[in-house]
């Protein structure tokens with residue numbers, strides 16, 4: 010399966026926000042994620058940290074959703090908040106046509122809600138409802154977007170996969 014990377018900003022940012030929220034320094038990590046995804050007006054971040062952490066908690070529910078239907082229901086709830094002002098196509102900055110879920114003039118929080126809710130919705134239509142997950146290693150709270158060929162990813166990182174294998178081996182012996 011090939012994913013169009015231009016449509017991936019929202020879903021990747023959603024995962025980054027969830028992982029930032031469960032890190033030791035959420036504000037710093039959210040700032041890094043905004044920079045990585047070139048979110049406009051990100052200097053306003055300090056005013057919105059609390060609300061973004063709250064939003065991240067809702068985003069986490071999508072990654073931890075049990076099946077496609079549960080994930081869709083959760084994304085619909087997010088779209089109701091994040092994309093309530095309408096969807097439109099844009100070609101800003103010379104980019105290929107892509108969907109925006111909030112007016113350019115909206116504040117940072119509203120635009121981040123819109124791009125993450127919309128990005129998750131687009132991704133689920135392309136991923137057939139799977140390819141979003143939470144790390145299977147006990148005690149690890151990271152979530153991930155699986156863009157691998159077979160959609161079999163279970164861990165946030167190779168390191169968690171290896172450690173989990175070692176733990177299971179220890180428990181057996």
Ligand SMILES: [Zn+2]
Nearest residue numbers: 099101107109
């Ligand atoms: Zn755009």
Ligand SMILES: [Zn+2]
Nearest residue numbers: 144149165169
């Ligand atoms: Zn992990």
